[in-house]
Amino acid sequence: MNSSIKQNFGQEYHNSLPQLGHSIGQILQFFGVKRVYGVGGDFVANLINSLEPYVDVLPSSNEMHAGFSACAQAEVTGFGVCLSTYTVGSLPCISAAALARTEGLPVIFISGAPGENEIAQHALHHTIHPHTAWNSDLNAALNAFKALGIRAERLQGQRHTGQPNIAAQQFFELLTDAYLNRQPVYIEIPRDLIYRPTQVLSLPTTLESLRVQHLNLSGADLIANEIHYKLTQAKAPFMFLGEKLRLNSALLERLIKLCHRHHISYGTTWFAKGMVDENDPLCLGSYNGVFSNTPFQSYIETVVDYVLEIGTAIFPSDTNNAFGSQTHSIDNHQNKTMLKGTARWEQDIQAVVALLEPKLEVPLALERDRRIELLQTQIRPLPNGVDNSFTIEGKISYANLASVINTVQDSLVCPFIFVPEVGNAFFASFELKTINNKLGRSFFANPWYAAMGTSLPYARAIADELKQQQIKQTIVVITGDGGFNFQANELINLQKQHADITIIYMRNNVFHLGKAGDAPIYACNDNGFDPKMLIQAYGGKGHYCETIAEFMATLTITAKGGMHLIEIPTSIEPEHQSDISKKLNTYIGFKNDDPDANLLWQELCRP
Template identity: 60%
Template sequence: MTSISQNLGSAYSEQLPSLGQSLCDILGFFGLKRLYGVGGDFVANLINALDGPLQVLPSSNEMHAGFSACAQAELTGLGACLTTYTVGSLPCVSAAALARTEGLPVIFLSGAPGEQEIHGHALHHMVHPASGWHTDLNAALNAFKALGIKAERLQGQRHQGQPNVAAARFFELVCEAVQTRQPVYIEVPRDLVKQPTQSLRLPANLAELNAMTRLDLEGAGLIADDICSRLVRAKYPLVYLGERLRMNGALLQRIVHFCQRLGLPYATSWFAKGMVDESHPLCQGAYNGVFSQCRGQGYIEEKADYVLEFGTAIYDSDTNNAFGSGTHAIDKHTNKTLLKGTARWELDLQAVMDALDKANLPVRNLSPAGQRDAALSDTPEETASVGYANLAGAINQFQRGNGQDFILVPEVGNALFAAFALEARASSVGRSFLANPWYAAMGTSLPYARAIADELNAIGSPQPILLITGDGGFNFQSNELINLQKQNANLIILYMRNNIFHLGKCGDAPIYACNDERFDVAKLIAAYGGQYHLCQSVTGLYAALEQGVKGGLHLIEVPTSTAPEQQSPIAIKLNTYISAKNGSPEAMVAWDRLCSSRPPQPQ
């Protein structure tokens, strides 16, 4: 048959890149600098092709590679993990579900059997029973598709006289991920990596790519006129910032600057916590109904008479909307404008902001002077033991007193819900609070910390990371410490130890016992080159944090009690709510009492 050279000429044929080269060029065009993954047979050619132009970094397992890629997407706008066929890619499904739920552009890239080695027999990586009558090569593709994720296997040459179009299709799939902020799963047959593929002329930059799909949206001026009239009439307006702005830093900065220029108070949803500096006087913190512990809760629930809501989810999440408890004052506010951002890249919100920035609006100072929530202002007794009840107050005090801003990474569990009372401050990487609010996926904080440490190192920032975890979450993922050791990460692990899964605990079954009294975490952290600190008081916590911010890997063990007075207010409310929903009569009475004590909604 005719070859590419014979059909299209030797000059054209000789300039064709390999698929591996094209993948590097495409990922580099989108700003990707590193991938996280685990090696394997079917992915070996991909590793060799990508390593050099990109950093191909190890993870302790495939699920952690996926979680690190999720954090990378949060920080840089695109994440990627690299695994082998099925036995490597299937463990990434939990991370893929997280990326889909949180709207994160993550490339789940997997090696696959070569097109020339598929002959109808079962390969050792396949999900295939010995009694099966047919082979199934698509188990991983179907698993990712079941999550609603676009999943494809690249295809090679179908005619000897034509180059394959695998690189072009790869570019289209990555565009899909970046422009829709959703993950994609791509399998690459290993025999394609070194084969020539059709050469591409990439856009000059991302701005040019986005301009190719930009729409001119009409009517934004009319919306802005209505907003302006409401802002002028309102005595106590509030701007409420949603989680969809996390991935659009330029638009977020415009909105925050708009608020600060006009003196308008603003708050964020829980899922958006950490995307603004909460120490600014106009910032009211992260609000979530009865579960809130933010400085502006009184202003939001008792005074705000107009709400301008930007970039919240189209379909409300129970977690982000006070767990569907009906106590979220902004949800029920009768005078508000909802700007959800229904166009790609929030172009509709940008159009409205273009008009608002030109409007002649009065400048006023509506910062609720002196209004601070107890968790943000009360200084814990220095001789008191540390528990979830005073943890946020102690860390907030340390940040203010030492002029030290942490990047906060709480693990799912009591640590996460206590952390919502922390003051998320300025950050070198644009985010100061990175958590996994889709809290069915426990075990993300150490993989998240890895990605944050890599990004801090890339920009030369010494800002410390403070990871807060219970022993249950820590034991899920402690094997990732090996990679933090290898990267010489500056990380403080605040290890809150009570030896049980306490959040949502509704009985005494052995399943809640997540640890053993004999477990010696001091020896564990020493094995990974870290320093151990035992914290017996608030003063001891301050001393350990002062050592931790000097650099290196530190673990601070904090023995904690499960007594109600030692729990954070948010966790107490959440446990009461969970027990009430599970039918506990005592919890139902306590929950009704808690909700009936709420202040009335302003009209």
């Protein structure tokens, strides 16, 4: 005869067992989670009730947006959580899960699931089950997330009446895996387990203690010696910082201090834009070969005599490496040391830096004044006629948008946080100047996976964190009308949180980036649509600007707070596009075998 837990281990032990739902709440708190984004539903209702004492369970306009907000939460705080119901809720999160996997974000996708006592020979609602099927597929969502290369598991209940379930331990292990490996995980939780007793956990004292592991690598001293030698021989060294450092602020800060101590110039990859202060005199901006729009491009390509590349991707992405144009001088630099960071949490890089710092106690013999002079003389005009100067009487367009925003930002006490939408707006935004702030980041985008419709869910999560930290700062979303129409329903949550956000709405009524014809699929808008009225319906203010003077005055006003939308009519003619977008459209045409684009691309890539 099977005994109960009480009979097996005693009354006192039985009384000490917590409910699984409460253990999940405590585990989320341990990982620093303060907010969960999601959409409610029947299979997840019990969990929502259990989580309320531990975290804020916040609504999103749909499950995909909940996933995108959780991705932004991971970018801002280091950990994100999305909550949904079984299959009809979790499957729409697949796009956000792909984004998290691609960007290396620890996002926990939690889904309710049928109770273990409900599984029988009949189809449950929400089950992927055609009427002609001989069996129901209860694992459709698990398999879908697994297909992305994501660890996906369903928590298990009690398997013996005398033993408590270990579902809380399973949940903790899954979150630990996401935290250590900076990858998303998907967890299904049967709804009948939430109020069941689970084994008591003894959580570690600190989150950082999870990262304590012996680095089973040797040779760091030899690498540090090599870097030290090359730095002492260089006259114009350059530290190239990669996107892996976005979630390792301590290491990033250490490297920037090293640059300042020895007057070493530094810059970032495209994917790392926004993680450093581009107002710093030593910062040369974000570099990406022929697609760069940093005035220091010539210095990087012709003067830099040693590159220390740290934290860049193991497998290079075409986006981040000048779209395979072979114009990325850092890729091809003859005198370079690469520290990619192949160990968890870049422990191998940290080991090298720890050994390098004592070797550099004596300042490097860099001719600082001479190098600053070189920097100034090597500043070149931006290519293809792009000019950072402008006249306020002129028309505002993608061609001058970033320069005008930079000018307004320079006049403000508090800089902007930029959230560009995928499309022309995103590529025009690489010319923006990102300035350090209390949040630690000033530019949030997803250039690798490039999922359209993320900027407002991202802005929502950033606004939540600003409110949590009591930081007064304006978020600037830059979007085309196509991208805006993907996500306008998220405005309701920005309204509810009284977010300080300015949406710069670049209107041309078409999906322009990559446009290769006149098929109706490119038409994303109707001339009768008035976004100013829409923003008013959500409690915001609408503005309309055609000239640079109007835009500068309006942006200065909106920076004071509140929710605003600035509609800007913009042409799709080449002279009104940003330099990077023109190059990218040429690249897309070249890859699609357009003969005219082929000639232009070959000309563009000529040294």
